[in-house]
Amino acid sequence: MTAKPRRATYRHGNLRADALKAATRLVAEHGHERLSLREVAEEVGVAHRSLYNHFVHREALLDAVATEAYLRLAASVAKARTPEDYTARYVRFALANRALYALMTSRPHATMKHNPPLQSAVHKVISEAMRIFARDIESSAARRRAVMKVYITLYGGISLYAAGVLDQPSEKALIAELSAMNAKL
Known part of the structure; x- marks a missing residue:
């Protein structure tokens, strides 16, 4: 019996710090006007709903x-x-x-x-x-x-x-x- 591979999106380490790092990079590349929580979540490999545990909304992330x-x-x-x-x-x-x-x-x-x-x-x-x-x-x-x-x-x-x-x-x-x-x- 082989073990199931771990999901890349499961139990993320320091999600807040990684989300901030990803959001900073995305803002630097594309500006803040079009940044979305979904885009940041995709960058760090989590469901976008997970970010709401750390940021109430997009403006809080910004x-x-x-x-x-x-x-x-x-x-x-x-x-x-x-x-x-x-x-x-x-x-x-x-x-x-x-x-x-x-x-x-x-x-x-x-x-x-x-x-x-x-x-x-x-x-x-x-x-x-x-x-x-x-x-x-x-x-x-x-x-x-x-x-x-x-x-x-x-x-x-x-x-x-x-x-x-x-x-x-x-x-x-x-x-x-x-x-x-x-x-x-």
């Missing part, structure tokens, strides 16, 4: 992918020592991970209070910007405005550059221009 991406960005910008270095690290991350960056910036801030892990990850990036750009500003309102200006400048510059609208010959030139703009804050 939030989890965005959380991990924000944590990666926070780890990168935490190494920055100057405004120019922060800007360079931020821009390089965004341009090297365009689809993930699009997902990250698509998460509505108003709903983050209902998602503490995502909110915490975003605040790590913001805290690093505060450390670099607002360390000499005493008023909390003025610090908040200074960091908001940085992010508006970065997001706008990155978006225009990625769309081919901004006339910058290279990523290096973009970083130099955005650094110059942020230095005047």
Whole structure:
């Protein structure tokens, strides 16, 4: 009597981690707009219903992918020592991970209070910007405005550059221009 081969979809090890890894790769390849739980389940070899044990719905999975991406960005910008270095690290991350960056910036801030892990990850990036750009500003309102200006400048510059609208010959030139703009804050 021969033993039955094990099913590839049975008792998956760490399904949440594997689903996040697969979803991150799929988002990076195809964007977040068309990602489905079925597609992720197929990638990890489980029934799509299994993912509902870890993610309430598709948006929860996208939030989890965005959380991990924000944590990666926070780890990168935490190494920055100057405004120019922060800007360079931020821009390089965004341009090297365009689809993930699009997902990250698509998460509505108003709903983050209902998602503490995502909110915490975003605040790590913001805290690093505060450390670099607002360390000499005493008023909390003025610090908040200074960091908001940085992010508006970065997001706008990155978006225009990625769309081919901004006339910058290279990523290096973009970083130099955005650094110059942020230095005047």
